[in-house]
Amino acid sequence: MMPNPPIAMLAELTHRCPLACAYCSNPLDLIAAKQELDTETWARVFAEAAALGVLQIHLSGGEPAARRDLERLMAAASGAGLYTNLITSGIGLTRARLEALVDAGMDHIQLSLQGTNAAVADRVGGYKGGFDRKMALAEAIADLGIPLTLNAVMHRQNLDDLPATIEMAVRLGARRIEVACVQFQGWALKNRSALQPTRAQVTCAKEIVADATERLSGVLAVDFVPPDYYADYPKACMGGWGSTGLNVAPDGRVLPCHAAEIIPGLTFPNVRETGLAAIWNDSAAFNAFRGTDWLPDACKSCARVTRDFGGCRCQAMALAGDPFAMDPVCRHSPHRAKVDALLAAEGRNEWEYRMMPARKV
Amino acid sequence: MTAPSDPIFTLPRGVRLKWDAVRACHVLLGPERALMLDDIGHAIMTELDGASRVSDIAARLAARFSAPVDVVQPDVADFLAGLHAKRLLEAR
Ligand code: SF4
Ligand code: SF4
Numbered sequence: 001m002m003p004n005p006p007i008a009m010l011a012e013l014t015h016r017c018p019l020a021c022a023y024c025s026n027p028l029d030l031i032a033a034k035q036e037l038d039t040e041t042w043a044r045v046f047a048e049a050a051a052l053g054v055l056q057i058h059l060s061g062g063e064p065a066a067r068r069d070l071e072r073l074m075a076a077a078s079g080a081g082l083y084t085n086l087i088t089s090g091i092g093l094t095r096a097r098l099e100a101l102v103d104a105g106m107d108h109i110q111l112s113l114q115g116t117n118a119a120v121a122d123r124v125g126g127y128k129g130g131f132d133r134k135m136a137l138a139e140a141i142a143d144l145g146i147p148l149t150l151n152a153v154m155h156r157q158n159l160d161d162l163p164a165t166i167e168m169a170v171r172l173g174a175r176r177i178e179v180a181c182v183q184f185q186g187w188a189l190k191n192r193s194a195l196q197p198t199r200a201q202v203t204c205a206k207e208i209v210a211d212a213t214e215r216l217s218g219v220l221a222v223d224f225v226p227p228d229y230y231a232d233y234p235k236a237c238m239g240g241w242g243s244t245g246l247n248v249a250p251d252g253r254v255l256p257c258h259a260a261e262i263i264p265g266l267t268f269p270n271v272r273e274t275g276l277a278a279i280w281n282d283s284a285a286f287n288a289f290r291g292t293d294w295l296p297d298a299c300k301s302c303a304r305v306t307r308d309f310g311g312c313r314c315q316a317m318a319l320a321g322d323p324f325a326m327d328p329v330c331r332h333s334p335h336r337a338k339v340d341a342l343l344a345a346e347g348r349n350e351w352e353y354r355m356m357p358a359r360k361v
Numbered sequence: 362m363t364a365p366s367d368p369i370f371t372l373p374r375g376v377r378l379k380w381d382a383v384r385a386c387h388v389l390l391g392p393e394r395a396l397m398l399d400d401i402g403h404a405i406m407t408e409l410d411g412a413s414r415v416s417d418i419a420a421r422l423a424a425r426f427s428a429p430v431d432v433v434q435p436d437v438a439d440f441l442a443g444l445h446a447k448r449l450l451e452a453r
Contacts, residue, residue, distance in 0.1 A: 005384070007395050051383075053383035053384065055388060055390060055395045056390065083377075083390040085393070107392075108375045146374075147374055147375030175375075175392070175448045176393070217446050218445055221448040
């Protein structure tokens with residue numbers, strides 16, 4: 001049976017990034033600049049994506065502004081008929097570059113926020129002066145009238161600043177704020193114990209979000225991604241593995257999910273060799289967890305299965321050591337005790353910054 | 362902020378309609394959203410001309426589909442208010 005076409009594509013243009021966020025969800029092995037796809041190849045992939053049925057493209061990284069051809073890539077994506085979203089920390093962008101991106105057809109910007117003041121933000125991002133530059137850029141975005149979503153990654157160290165974070169979104173003229181609790185994938189897994197929010201923080205955050213949603217209706221849309229580990233049931237994997245979206249890594253490998261590399265035994269086809277449609281429809285990696293046939297019996301007979309598809313494959317791998325297991329967050333999982341033990345044990349306050357390989361020397 | 366009682370809804374920058382040739386349907390595209398529109402949804406969206414109030418749009422659609430306006434109007438109002446709450450429309 002042919003799968004439905006994908007709706008969204010995440011194009012990770014580069015892994016290069018001036019920030020060093022402790023919560024970075026990119027893989028531990030970063031791809032070097034010389035392995036990145038060139039402008040023409042990206043342009044071809046964008047056209048193939050549109051033909052396959054992709055409607056939205058997220059130009060992301062790393063920091064996409066680290067690509068000097070970002071404006072040309074934007075023009076290619078927009079020219080292919082895709083709705084274009086730039087996911088950026090703002091570092092490396094200027095007003096002039098913003099104007100060029102708008103001319104190239106950029107529809108929307110998603111600006112990440114590491115904190116609401118320089119002290120917190122620069123500590124989380126590991127980049128001094130980053131916050132001030134980001135605020136200057138946010139003003140330019142507002143001035144140019146570019147639709148803006150503020151993307152606030154929240155964790156134990158900043159969840160108490162949630163009200164200030166929401167107010168900042170309003171002040172910056174954002175239409176949407178995404179309050180996303182750190183997902184423990186990639187680098188963030190290393191810092192889980194310093195980032196994991198407390199139960200009290202989560203309860204409080206839910207109330208703040210509910211209040212803001214109501215109070216700011218028509219001004220600011222608030223989307224909240226609660227942290228997984230405190231839930232009784234897992235979140236659906238992006239609407240189901242290989243069902244709505246795909247990721248293209250900087251070197252051209254196509255992944256069903258950006259964390260999928262931790263799953264052993266999957267090989268990810270590369271757009272340099274294979275067409276995007278064939279990858280989506282026929283590759284073993286995309287078919288590995290499609291549908292529900294592969295799930296354990298306990299999930300197959302569970303009423304929630306069509307809602308969460310057994311949860312996150314990467315989390316099953318990371319916590320249960322088995323990508324075919326039900327998500328250990330689930331109350332029915334034999335591994336749930338491990339999750340509870342982790343929650344009870346977390347308490348460290350230091351973290352390891354994300355480092356590009358070159359910066360280690 | 363709630364919308365006025367009979368508002369003029371408009372599409373803000375960054376939200377647009379598109380014909381999706383692959384799925385053969387109209388879609389409304391906005392930040393992180395792609396809504397597949399049925400014929401009625403699309404008919405309502407194409408009535409947004411920047412000047413018409415909800416009541417004007419309901420009256421035109423009622424005439425076009427030969428339906429009573431007091432049945433059409435609440436549906437149109439709900440549909441547009443829902444999009445407004447998601448910040449996919451501006452109201453004035
Ligand atoms: S497998 Fe997990 S990390 Fe990957 S997309 Fe699904 S939910 Fe997200
Ligand atoms: S048993 Fe499986 S399908 Fe049911 S809630 Fe848990 S993970 Fe989801």
